[in-house]
Amino acid sequence: MATLIDKRTPAGPGGGHRHPEKRERPDTAVLRKPDWIRVKAPAGAEYQRTKEIVRENNLVTVCEEAACPNIGECWQQRHATFMILGEVCTRACSFCNVATGLPGALDPQEPANVGAAVAKMGLAHVVVTSVDRDDLDDGGADHFVQTIAAIRRSAPGTTIEVLTPDFLRKPGAAEMLIDAAPDVFNHNLETVPRLYLTIRPGARYYHSLRLLERVKERNDRLFTKSGLMVGLGETRAEIIQVMDDMRSAGIDFLTIGQYLQPTRKHAAIDRYWTPEEFQGLATIAESKGFLMVSASPLTRSSHHAGEDFARLRAARETRERA
């Protein structure tokens, strides 16, 4: 399984500490993984080819940076989620394995490199995400826009999903990105509002919710999508409240997956939700009117994103015909 429980916390991109703000924290307890979380080790010819394309184009993926448990399956099918704006994040969320610190300059070649990789991989649908760049005036929105344009030039038939930061205190940034009209605008709320101060201390729940609502207000043809992790101490009632908040903001697609602890310095796992409990959450969410719901222990917001996009589009057509 790719998710690490590493007592040392791994080195960051420059060889320094990957999570300097977590270094002095006491180790958290580790809960034994249940059988339904176990996945195969990454291997196979297509997995290797995906890796080569990523390296040849000097790209970073969230699949590797976040130690995603699905990397073996996704990369074998040539699905990778590109992470732009560098590999160092200015936030320090307690669940996330992406390195934190002061990022370097933007790579002006990155948009074209992403476009070239998408074309080489022959992707029908691509997900582009990024680190948080609170140090940039536009939070990196223009770089997202350039990346969308480069993908459209290199791979005109590919549909594009952006999984964005929250653009907190970046006036005009989200609008710039909405106007580039990606097919799906995805921003994860991650957890329930009560846990924001410990899990997403640099973010604000209502700001994130409003971001997704603003997408719909500006262009209601864009699909909106958001995700939650469970296993951080939230209650079922709190999750149901978040579902209602999401529906009020017009969010089309909800994903819910199990939180996995990247290292012992990260937030502890409160508990593993069972597959039956995930099914129960999916049933409730479907009854609330989301166009699509994906809820399972290994659901991640970019997992099966291509197939899910086709289903999302079909679900909207069906609803509009009704």
Ligand code: SF4
């Ligand atoms: S689920 Fe997403 S982040 Fe994980 S390996 Fe697949 S594409 Fe990458």
